[in-house]
Amino acid sequence: MENNKDKKSALHIAKGITETPSFKKKQLARFKRRKPSVEELLQGILAQDRLLLSQAITLVESQKASDRIKADQLIEACLQQQKSSLRLGITGSPGVGKSTFIESFGQMLIQKGFRPAILAIDPSSQRTGGSILGDKTRMQTLSSHPQAFVRPSPAGDALGGVARKTREAIFLCETAGFSPIIIETVGVGQSELAVHSMVDFFMLLLLPNAGDELQGIKRGVVEMADLLLVNKADGEALQAAKRSKQQYRNALHLFPAQKSGWTPKVSLASGLHAQGLEAIWEQIQDYCQLTQNNNYWSQRRAEQAEYWMRQSIEQELLRHFYEHPKVQSQWPGWQSAVRNGQTSSFRAARELLKLVQKED
Amino acid sequence: MENNKDKKSALHIAKGITETPSFKKKQLARFKRRKPSVEELLQGILAQDRLLLSQAITLVESQKASDRIKADQLIEACLQQQKSSLRLGITGSPGVGKSTFIESFGQMLIQKGFRPAILAIDPSSQRTGGSILGDKTRMQTLSSHPQAFVRPSPAGDALGGVARKTREAIFLCETAGFSPIIIETVGVGQSELAVHSMVDFFMLLLLPNAGDELQGIKRGVVEMADLLLVNKADGEALQAAKRSKQQYRNALHLFPAQKSGWTPKVSLASGLHAQGLEAIWEQIQDYCQLTQNNNYWSQRRAEQAEYWMRQSIEQELLRHFYEHPKVQSQWPGWQSAVRNGQTSSFRAARELLKLVQKED
Structure with a gap:
């Protein structure tokens, strides 16, 4: 959740967790058999199950494309909980x-x-x-x-x-x-x-x-x-x-x-x-x-959420440019010419951009 | 120039300018007839002519595409002077x-x-x-x-x-x-x-x-x-x-x-x-x-030059994205969903990027 709906809630006293050691053992055995579904993870997190929470964090940390899809679904579901x-x-x-x-x-x-x-x-x-x-x-x-x-x-x-x-x-x-x-x-x-x-x-x-x-x-x-x-x-x-x-x-x-x-x-x-x-x-x-x-609290939360949206977009745009094979092959030459003052920063930028951008 | 070749040169004593009022008047009359060429601007600048320098700055400030080409040539020529x-x-x-x-x-x-x-x-x-x-x-x-x-x-x-x-x-x-x-x-x-x-x-x-x-x-x-x-x-x-x-x-x-x-x-x-x-x-x-x-001096000059190259590239990449018609039409909806905590910053970013990026 990005907004603070309940002003006192950030400092509220949480209930104790309900899991027991035996429950934990059963869970653990189950994980060894198969990966939990998004719904199972969500229910586990809502039940304050630390083991399923750990699994969920491992899921969002995963680099695998199939895990990424599940992670996105889980995060969206968590956000709905506010x-x-x-x-x-x-x-x-x-x-x-x-x-x-x-x-x-x-x-x-x-x-x-x-x-x-x-x-x-x-x-x-x-x-x-x-x-x-x-x-x-x-x-x-x-x-x-x-x-x-x-x-x-x-x-x-x-x-x-x-x-x-x-x-x-x-x-x-x-x-x-x-x-x-x-x-x-x-x-x-x-x-x-x-x-x-x-x-x-x-x-x-x-x-x-x-x-x-x-x-x-x-x-x-x-x-x-x-x-x-x-x-x-x-x-x-x-x-x-x-x-x-x-x-x-x-x-x-x-x-x-x-x-x-x-x-x-x-x-x-x-x-x-x-x-x-x-x-x-x-x-x-x-x-x-x-x-x-x-009201700075909720305003800042909203700004942070937008900041991360922009950050993600901008990181991806830059990654796409800097990792482009043509850019990677021509970058060192332009970089050194610019650092030595042989060509202007702006001309080098324009020439490198031409390698990636199509005419609009 | 980006590098400092001569360590004392940044603090050197410059010679006085040589222009005379009558020379200035002649120049002025010429400008009223036609715009000076890149070579004329360069020679004027090298002759420490403040009027031609002003004209050159006006040229780099111009938004016209034809002026931009001339401005780039002039800047490159100036950089060669070191x-x-x-x-x-x-x-x-x-x-x-x-x-x-x-x-x-x-x-x-x-x-x-x-x-x-x-x-x-x-x-x-x-x-x-x-x-x-x-x-x-x-x-x-x-x-x-x-x-x-x-x-x-x-x-x-x-x-x-x-x-x-x-x-x-x-x-x-x-x-x-x-x-x-x-x-x-x-x-x-x-x-x-x-x-x-x-x-x-x-x-x-x-x-x-x-x-x-x-x-x-x-x-x-x-x-x-x-x-x-x-x-x-x-x-x-x-x-x-x-x-x-x-x-x-x-x-x-x-x-x-x-x-x-x-x-x-x-x-x-x-x-x-x-x-x-x-x-x-x-x-x-x-x-x-x-x-x-x-050696921080020349290192910093080199870093600044590279900084401006990267800045130019990144500003252009972002401009291209944020001014894209599809992004502009869908931005407000995603922005407000993200700010309200209804969707994650990362999902919104991905959906917006899809509008612009082609499959590589």
């Missing part, structure tokens, strides 16, 4: 403690009666040799908790593909009654923009020494954040974290205002010691209230 | 004093023996009813100075078109020996990114009260700046300007580092009283030296 949720984005450099923070934050949410789902976008996983959530020792408690759902990043794909699959996985998790949906990404590539474009609230985790760790953060990411979260604010680092908080607060004051009417906040937290989490949750609730009252 | 220059971008909210600053800064450059050219990008001019440089009373001294060249924005076009024409005008001005080329834009739309993508050094002008005027500046623009320039730092505003300078300096420290290795600076200036201009010029020279030494 379930709502709160979508949170979390980014930060490697080592800032994202997993530990989410582990603590997720447990606090469960104690409040929520059922959080955690999805990851990590297009760099193939390059760096390990996905965000690939390490089995991370988020151990949440991963095995019956009220939570943790799904690692689909590895080894272009950002466009990963982003699309993640966006579809959000719909599936929402249909299964999970909320909040937490989307995690590493703040070092293009993926923060993708995550920012699919969440309601965007958090940037930082280390206690202001400025020190920003070398790895992409320019522009700080300004996208609704909340700067100074993590590891415990022990000897607490004083440094407090100074950083004040510095970031002063700095944010000097940057342009958000369209939402929200003033980005700076909070301290310790994921490890589960400190500062209540205050963060209050900030998020304040944001929800503000943007639901001023 | 003239270099320093390209400066200046942005800031309306009322921050851009024109007054450029008027003073340009005169200082002339005193140093440079021949500055000032170009404007203002795609909003049609909306607001007046182009940046349209007001004849602005930059009066520079406009009439024989060592300078001032060209108002081509009015009433989409940003893509204006940006392209401005980039071509840069080549023409460079071939005529002008340097620095100063590109001015209002910091309230999409045009700062376009300007940032065609200059070597990007300045953001701000008012003395830090933060107050940022409401109009687009998010992300502050982070693009190589220099934040607190203008109108004179009289009673001087103390506020000094405080703002310190605040901005602290704030910039907390934002990610630039790829260039340059730490963005904050300077005070008074365009009206021509104060602080020497220090700004020194900052720009420091930047040139740093980036020419670490």
Whole structure:
């Protein structure tokens, strides 16, 4: 669902799941025999069955054309359910403690009666040799908790593909009654923009020494954040974290205002010691209230949906051009002539376009 | 030219122009009879003839197909000349004093023996009813100075078109020996990114009260700046300007580092009283030296050229799609279904693409 029909629903308390271990075993046996139908997947998701939800996400991640058709039918069916949720984005450099923070934050949410789902976008996983959530020792408690759902990043794909699959996985998790949906990404590539474009609230985790760790953060990411979260604010680092908080607060004051009417906040937290989490949750609730009252919430959801429609169209148009055999064979020559200043960017563009476009 | 072959050349001292009033009159009479040929334009530009340069810019601004062919030939011929220059971008909210600053800064450059050219990008001019440089009373001294060249924005076009024409005008001005080329834009739309993508050094002008005027500046623009320039730092505003300078300096420290290795600076200036201009010029020279030494300068020029090639291609591919009659007729229905959450962004994208793409 793109619209928020019920203003309170993003923060509603979800019912507990009803599955039992024996039910799970029966399901598992059935999956080993044959793939579930779209209707079975939908009913399973609606029954909050985490195993069928996993199967459904595997389906939307599949590259097979026949799976793609089923995935589309399933997503359309899920959208008809118009379930709502709160979508949170979390980014930060490697080592800032994202997993530990989410582990603590997720447990606090469960104690409040929520059922959080955690999805990851990590297009760099193939390059760096390990996905965000690939390490089995991370988020151990949440991963095995019956009220939570943790799904690692689909590895080894272009950002466009990963982003699309993640966006579809959000719909599936929402249909299964999970909320909040937490989307995690590493703040070092293009993926923060993708995550920012699919969440309601965007958090940037930082280390206690202001400025020190920003070398790895992409320019522009700080300004996208609704909340700067100074993590590891415990022990000897607490004083440094407090100074950083004040510095970031002063700095944010000097940057342009958000369209939402929200003033980005700076909070301290310790994921490890589960400190500062209540205050963060209050900030998020304040944001929800503000943007639901001023209508920015639903307006942004609608804009995000249209953004992804345009993104899909434009990615496909560009893919079709750049992967065209004639373009691929002539590209290097034009590229080097343009980079060396021997020909104009515009002439090279026109000549390359001629290879693909027919006369209209 | 895209490459900087001679490391000192961007800051070289240009020779004075040789044209005489009587020569000018003769030229003018000739233009009234017939349009100059590409060769005549090129020779005129190389002879540093401002009148023929103006004619050439009018040619690249023309929408006529026959003019477009001539314009392309002229641009290619200019690129062969491999003239270099320093390209400066200046942005800031309306009322921050851009024109007054450029008027003073340009005169200082002339005193140093440079021949500055000032170009404007203002795609909003049609909306607001007046182009940046349209007001004849602005930059009066520079406009009439024989060592300078001032060209108002081509009015009433989409940003893509204006940006392209401005980039071509840069080549023409460079071939005529002008340097620095100063590109001015209002910091309230999409045009700062376009300007940032065609200059070597990007300045953001701000008012003395830090933060107050940022409401109009687009998010992300502050982070693009190589220099934040607190203008109108004179009289009673001087103390506020000094405080703002310190605040901005602290704030910039907390934002990610630039790829260039340059730490963005904050300077005070008074365009009206021509104060602080020497220090700004020194900052720009420091930047040139740093980036020419670490090779970022030529690498960025090459990347910008490729960027504009890709931009041109992608704009044309999207234009072709979005202006397709079938897409235009079916767009509103899919758009509203997607915005309302009735159908997925991805399905709508696929259905719309089917209208245009043939089976490969």
